[in-house]
Amino acid sequence: MVNRSYWESIGYLKNPDYLIVGAGLVGMYTAYFIKKNNPDADVLVVERGPFSEGASTKNAGFACFGSVSELLDDVDHYEKERVVETVKMRYDGLALSRKIFSDEAIGFDPCGGIEVFNGQLGVLFEKCSSRLDEANDIVCQATGIRDVFSIRMGNPSGCKGFTHYIYNKEEGSLNTALFNRALYELCLKHKVRFLFGINVNKVNATNKVVECGDYEVISADRIIVTTNGFVNDILHVDGVRAVRNQVLVTEKIPGLDLKGCYHMDCGYYYFRNVDQRLLIGGGRHVLGQPEETSEMATTVEARDLLTEFISRHIDIDFVPKIEYQWSGILGVGTDKKPIIKEVFPGIFIGVRMGGMGVAISSLVGLQLSELVLKNN
Ligand SMILES: Cc1cc2nc3c(=O)[nH]c(=O)nc-3n(C[C@H](O)[C@H](O)[C@H](O)COP(=O)(O)OP(=O)(O)OC[C@H]3O[C@@H](n4cnc5c(N)ncnc54)[C@H](O)[C@@H]3O)c2cc1C
Structure with a gap:
């Protein structure tokens, strides 16, 4: 007893x-x-x-409702009405949190979102650019806001090695x-x-x-x-089912020029500037089976993958020290x-x-x- x-x-x-x-x-x-x-x-x-x-x-503190590649992937798997409902729930959910708390209280920053594409993602970019109107229509049906996504050439601020990006004017970030x-x-x-x-x-x-x-x-x-x-x-x-996602935060990087919430490859990679440090996470689609777990461990493989991403795509001329690495568990399903x-x-x-x-x-x-x- x-x-x-x-x-x-x-x-x-x-x-x-x-x-x-x-x-x-x-x-x-x-x-x-x-x-x-x-x-x-x-x-x-x-x-x-x-x-x-x-x-x-x-988590990474993205106040988001879906990048173009994610939304189109969803439309290819579910009915469009269902995708609109999901986007609406995310958008309305964020609005409700911002009604309950001041932006200052939760560190909300309407910084915008950026989906980046490198040469290896050429086919995905073609799909997103040719169906951009469809993605904008989904968001407009869910939120009433028109032309949320727009396409740009080259690298967004703070990046290198990308060919194109899609800007999302409605996305933001918050302080977790x-x-x-x-x-x-x-x-x-x-x-x-x-x-x-x-x-x-x-x-x-x-x-x-x-x-x-x-x-x-x-x-x-x-x-x-x-x-x-x-x-x-x-x-x-x-x-x-439980799946794991791993995140790194670097030392402070003087001159780090990332502005907004960055995603790549249907949201599987994500990164942003937090207090002048780079926060980067994801890569579950590359890391595969070991991330199908509820074990809150960190791995060398994830650290190596994300560090390599930093060298290839963050526009800085040194390899920053990783000061934090952690994992978190998502609950997902079909x-x-x-x-x-x-x-x-x-x-x-x-x-x-x-x-x-x-x-x-x-x-x-x-x-x-x-x-x-x-x-x-
Ligand atoms: C690395 C990572 C990055 C993410 N980035 C984003 C993002 O940028 N934007 C976004 O919108 N979402 C993001 N998410 C998803 C988001 O964080 C989650 O969907 C959300 O926080 C889930 O909240 P929850 O309260 O349902 O679950 P959780 O926050 O997981 O809460 C469950 C709680 O239950 C407790 N618990 C578990 N088992 C027991 C037990 N047996 N007994 C007692 N207590 C128990 C846990 O300790 C935990 O505190 C991310 C998730 C991860 C892992």
Whole structure:
């Protein structure tokens, strides 16, 4: 039996009305919206890390809704209406976050986005340039904004070795640290309870309890799982798989002239200027099978691949020192839409956030909270 005092039991470990597993952006937004609409409810978020430790604090901070090559790839696989819906969710999700927080609070910068093409991507560029109107039409249907994408020749600012690029006037970036912090503080303001360092081993759907390692069993009438790529560790959910993405941040680079959010090859590579350092990530399509994992490790292969990319495409005349390398886990599936549903009576999930989860996190949290409250 765990050595718990009466006070710990009635204070920290009291069974809540709503128990959320995972303090990423989706878990926190869900908690916030439940409290906002039902202030008397007791909402507890349990998180295994010392702070939110999933993709939400490991990402690149692109406030994006899809590059031309990604959108056209999606149209080739799904119905156009579905792609429009996905873009709309990303765009509206970003707008909702910017309504809740000031741009300053989350470090939002309307810097624009740039999709770059090198000689090896000639066929992809042909496809994107010949179908640019189609991509613009998708975005216009989703957002009401015309001619978001435009084609330019040569290298964008700060780059070398590219033949063309497509400028996206509506994309932006945000500061991932500020965003997570602001949302956490908003939750505290609304009296959401948090318990960090609680690793949930299993969600027992029949008894409506979560079993937490050496700790207690916590039960609630409503259990909401927002562990995204890690969901299958604790609850079986079809259609979600974990994949890893690795990121490097260099030392400060004087004169680094990148302006905006840069993507390449359907978003598989991405880079930007962060505090005068180069942040670069991705390459999962080249790294292959080893990145099909939920293990949060870093590899030499990813570091070498991204370092080589820097030498080939960043317009600087030295090899910068890599000062940070990390990995994060995405929840993906063949369908790009998130899964927001009640999977067993009283057990809800909000997962499969894909590569643009920063954008959609607010709307997923809102929709999930509405579903949970509707089923009270
Ligand atoms: C490297 C990388 C770059 C990205 N770049 C971008 C970008 O630029 N723009 C963009 O829009 N999106 C980006 N994404 C995607 C985006 O970050 C995610 O889609 C989004 O953060 C998912 O949020 P979430 O709350 O659903 O999941 P997460 O942030 O993963 O949160 C899940 C939480 O659950 C916790 N947890 C997991 N298992 C347990 C357990 N058993 N018990 C207790 N707690 C548990 C985790 O510690 C974590 O805190 C990127 C992702 C990665 C990995």
